[in-house]
Amino acid sequence: MTVRTRYAPSPTGALHIGNVRSGLFAYLYARHCGGSFVLRIDDTDQERSTKESLDEILQSLAWLGIEWDDGPPDPKYFQSTRFDRYREAARRLLREGKAYPCYCTAGELDAMRKQAEREHRKPGYDGRCRDLPFAADIELPGANADRKYTIRFRSPHEGETVVEDLVKGRAVFDNAELDDLIIFRSDGVPTYNFATVLDDADFQITHVIRGDDHLPNTPRQMQIFLALGLTPPAYAHLPMVMGHDGSKLSKRHGATSVFAYRDAGYLPAALINYLARLGWSHGDQEVFSPAELIQFFDLNDCGKSAGIFNPEKLLWLNFHYMKERPLDLLAREVRPFIEKRGMQVPGDDAWLERVVATLRERAKTLDELAEFAGFYLRDEIQIEAKAAAKFLKPDIVEPLRVLASELDSLDGNFKEEAIKQAFERVMDRYQMKLGQLAQPVRVALTGGTVSPGIFEVIAVLGAERSGARLRKAIQQASQPGS
RNA sequence: GGUCCCAUCGUCUAGGGGUUAGGACACCGGCCUCUCACGUCGGGAACGCGGGUUCGAAUCCCGCUGGGAUCACCA
Numbered sequence: 001m002t003v004r005t006r007y008a009p010s011p012t013g014a015l016h017i018g019n020v021r022s023g024l025f026a027y028l029y030a031r032h033c034g035g036s037f038v039l040r041i042d043d044t045d046q047e048r049s050t051k052e053s054l055d056e057i058l059q060s061l062a063w064l065g066i067e068w069d070d071g072p073p074d075p076k077y078f079q080s081t082r083f084d085r086y087r088e089a090a091r092r093l094l095r096e097g098k099a100y101p102c103y104c105t106a107g108e109l110d111a112m113r114k115q116a117e118r119e120h121r122k123p124g125y126d127g128r129c130r131d132l133p134f135a136a137d138i139e140l141p142g143a144n145a146d147r148k149y150t151i152r153f154r155s156p157h158e159g160e161t162v163v164e165d166l167v168k169g170r171a172v173f174d175n176a177e178l179d180d181l182i183i184f185r186s187d188g189v190p191t192y193n194f195a196t197v198l199d200d201a202d203f204q205i206t207h208v209i210r211g212d213d214h215l216p217n218t219p220r221q222m223q224i225f226l227a228l229g230l231t232p233p234a235y236a237h238l239p240m241v242m243g244h245d246g247s248k249l250s251k252r253h254g255a256t257s258v259f260a261y262r263d264a265g266y267l268p269a270a271l272i273n274y275l276a277r278l279g280w281s282h283g284d285q286e287v288f289s290p291a292e293l294i295q296f297f298d299l300n301d302c303g304k305s306a307g308i309f310n311p312e313k314l315l316w317l318n319f320h321y322m323k324e325r326p327l328d329l330l331a332r333e334v335r336p337f338i339e340k341r342g343m344q345v346p347g348d349d350a351w352l353e354r355v356v357a358t359l360r361e362r363a364k365t366l367d368e369l370a371e372f373a374g375f376y377l378r379d380e381i382q383i384e385a386k387a388a389a390k391f392l393k394p395d396i397v398e399p400l401r402v403l404a405s406e407l408d409s410l411d412g413n414f415k416e417e418a419i420k421q422a423f424e425r426v427m428d429r430y431q432m433k434l435g436q437l438a439q440p441v442r443v444a445l446t447g448g449t450v451s452p453g454i455f456e457v458i459a460v461l462g463a464e465r466s467g468a469r470l471r472k473a474i475q476q477a478s479q480p481g482s
Numbered sequence: 483g484g485u486c487c488c489a490u491c492g493u494c495u496a497g498g499g500g501u502u503a504g505g506a507c508a509c510c511g512g513c514c515u516c517u518c519a520c521g522u523c524g525g526g527a528a529c530g531c532g533g534g535u536u537c538g539a540a541u542c543c544c545g546c547u548g549g550g551a552u553c554a555c556c557a
Contacts, residue, residue, distance in 0.1 A: 310493050
């Protein structure tokens with residue numbers, strides 16, 4: 001049997017990282033097994049489904065590098081194109097007495113639920129229409145029907161349904177606990193639990209891998225498979241991703257969409273690695289390339305308990321991948337973040353690479369790198385008042401002047417080694433330690449007290465900008481208090 | 483409330499009868515050092531509780547407690 005898994009997001013909002021992790025695991029499992037991966041769009045709810053969400057989902061998956069074998073743009077993989085199939089299956093169930101029309105209104109159902117809750121009974125449907133007589137060839141609900149009704153699945157009340165979950169193990173459900181769920185709404189739209197069964201069956205899904213919030217749906221879906229004369233697939237329910245407060249990750253926990261992380265300057269490899277390692281492990285290994293993930297991934301190594309999303313660890317992984325990234329790629333990827341900050345790159349790609357080389361070990365995201373690069377990129381820098389007060393004092397004026405002329409005399413030889421020698425000549429002359437000279441220079445050139453090594457800063461900044469900034473600082477230091 | 487799921491450092495996890503309970507993030511300290519980082523070395527930090535089974539339980543069983551999910555004409 002060739003493994004075939006699927007991921008079935010509904011295009012009703014941004015692609016969420018908790019949600020996409022399930023898709024990632026399904027993808028990884030399919031690839032690991034040499035099987036195929038299906039992307040299906042669950043858009044039966046036309047009220048809430050939007051083109052924007054669909055685009056975001058597709059772009060997010062593409063950015064993450066999760067590729068599907070079957071799926072959009074093929075219309076076959078959109079539930080909205082399969083209504084005929086759902087209708088046909090529902091008619092068959094009706095004909096065979098495995099489903100029945102229910103004439104209860106939404107309001108009645110709601111009242112019933114509230115009443116049951118007040119009396120501390122289970123709030124499910126009580127089955128009052130279950131044994132009403134109906135014509136075997138009854139119309140499906142829809143605009144044409146003269147009377148409003150839904151179609152319910154007639155679920156068995158005896159026995160139990162056992163889910164042999166590949167991650168959670170065995171879960172036993174008493175069939176008496178399962179009420180008759182609606183498979184077709186009164187507006188003629190099939191509901192999720194019904195449509196998903198037909199899709200999983202028609203697309204020949206062998207393993208349904210999804211979040212464990214779906215575990216309660218599973219016995220119902222299995223019963224529908226059986227009623228249709230089909231064999232249910234294998235199931236694997238992954239534990240949820242929680243926010244810092246231990247509840248299901250949601251918008252109120254801050255950035256949760258894939259786009260948000262992309263826009264904040266995270267690398268897809270880092271996000272993939274982080275998500276994979278949340279709920280799955282392979283010994284003590286923390287860093288996995290996409291190829292390794294596919295090689296090592298196994299459902300047996302998935303944990304059973306929910307995990308809390310930890311932004312710090314993601315940041316650390318991102319930092320790790322940024323350090324490993326080939327310089328030319330990293331420079332190219334930082335560019336949009338520089339532009340987004342309203343800055344220009346006053347040099348060629350090679351120069352930008354030098355900038356990035358000095359900053360990559362100090363930035364945890366592409367955006368942070370762009371921010372740190374500000375002093376290289378802007379024509380004018382702002383000197384922090386506190387830094388100036390501490391380091392740009394009158395007694396540093398002389399050494400800075402000498403340093404400036406030493407640097408001028410370097411002429412074309414603006415290499416780190418030559419710059420270092422220039423510093424040493426000044427330090428000898430004024431009996432200074434490197435720290436005493438480097439900090440004022442750092443303030444003069446970068447505006448603050450924190451930066452990459454001072455020699456590399458000068459080398460990258462170049463003679464012109466270094467000289468101009470030094471002279472400006474000298475001026476400022478000569479007029480204390482101004 | 484019913485049903486189902488879960489339980490090792492703060493967090494992600496390894497370990498599944500005998501381990502000084504291992505790693506990673508975060509945190510703290512030393513070293514490196516022109517600042518900040520990086521790097522490196524070191525440190526504190528966990529088997530929820532109670533019963534069993536066993537020579538021996540973090541590990542197996544039961545109960546409790548705690549957490550979570552779910553109970554829609556959403557998916």
